[in-house]
Amino acid sequence: MTTAHGGELLTARPYRSGDEAAVLELINHDRVPGQPRCTKGMLTEALAGRAAVDAGWWTRQPSTDVLVDETGRPAGVVSYVITRYDDTGLLLWLHGRERPHVVRALVDRAFDRFGRRSRLAAFTVRSPLVLGLEGLPVRHRAATHHALIRSGFTGQDLWRYMRRGLTDISPAAYPVATITPSPDIPGWRLRIRDHNGTTAAEAAVGAPIDGIAVLWWIAVHPADSSDTLGRTLLDQALAHLAAQGAREVILFVDDNAPGGDRDRAVANRLYDTAGFVEVDRLYSYMRTF
Incomplete structure (x- = not known):
């Protein structure tokens, strides 16, 4: 999938091992206060779908895709999976430096891969990329929040995060x-x-x-x-x-x-x-x- 967003040509493809350093930069750019820096080990756990509590919801390894710019450098990354119990399309995590056109393209990429499923969810599972966060921190990740709402999702305010x-x-x-x-x-x-x-x-x-x-x-x-x-x-x-x-x-x-x-x-x-x-x-x- 190749799309033009905000004057920038972005191409989606599956994650490759050579993307690791650039993807870690994307993740750590979006890091919120009170969170440790994401390490290679944490990224490896997330790519394998080894969530701390909820990994039993799926049997196959999640798909992880990157959006690359015209130089081939990853501008965004998204990971998603289909749950085993109710066939829900689940967006696990995404990062794109909170650039609105990038995060919109990442959400659209996951949507395309979910096909015609009747039930979709996002940020309902605690990711190995973070410490304890079970949900999207909406003030620090406002572009991602707005991209999901724009795509028809309904947000539910679940937790007060303190430090x-x-x-x-x-x-x-x-x-x-x-x-x-x-x-x-x-x-x-x-x-x-x-x-x-x-x-x-x-x-x-x-x-x-x-x-x-x-x-x-x-x-x-x-x-x-x-x-x-x-x-x-x-x-x-x-x-x-x-x-x-x-x-x-x-x-x-x-x-x-x-x-x-x-x-x-x-x-x-x-x-x-x-x-x-x-x-x-x-x-x-x-x-x-």
């Missing part, structure tokens, strides 16, 4: 949580128990990658307890991560969910008062015909 530096964190003066290796992620589980030995609060944190750690979740039991216990646990988690060499920590709050057990107002207040700042909102996208 906090750890250079001002001191060791916990009175550590009250036990810290053990996590059974399911590279990282640790922190628990505070009451006088009966019952878990009163717990949290899961990831080991730092390039100096960046993830607070995956924090829970206080019962959920309507005061903020004090949650703040005590959070402070010790931050102190532990700083001691492990983390320079900053990121987290994700599902604060667009309905009330009840998933009401995240308490979590937002906890993180705001602990010095976390919002980086972006994470969206996923769907289109049905």
Whole structure:
């Protein structure tokens, strides 16, 4: 496929091993705050379709295509796959330096490859290219957001993405949580128990990658307890991560969910008062015909 966009002639073709350096440049150009630089190993995992959680949704390796300019240099890259359960065309990730005509061409390329499927999705899977991001950061990736909306997708606001530096964190003066290796992620589980030995609060944190750690979740039991216990646990988690060499920590709050057990107002207040700042909102996208 050869198209002219914005006065620039772009040709689509499958990704080749010789594209690696240029594609890494494209990915890292679009990197948002709180994210490590994408490495060759991370790109290899993404090209193979080895998503951390959702790779079971497909059986074949994703297709990855590049758009090259008239000199043959990649100007954009897009990866997509067909899911095994419901035949959904799934756009996994794309990068084009947020140049509107390039990202529009990348979306169009994936559309062409999806054919006449009745259900399409985009940015619903956590990619190996990033740390924890499950969705598109819409403020930092506005051109991609607008290209998807222009193509008939509906965006869903799912997560509040936050970060906090750890250079001002001191060791916990009175550590009250036990810290053990996590059974399911590279990282640790922190628990505070009451006088009966019952878990009163717990949290899961990831080991730092390039100096960046993830607070995956924090829970206080019962959920309507005061903020004090949650703040005590959070402070010790931050102190532990700083001691492990983390320079900053990121987290994700599902604060667009309905009330009840998933009401995240308490979590937002906890993180705001602990010095976390919002980086972006994470969206996923769907289109049905």
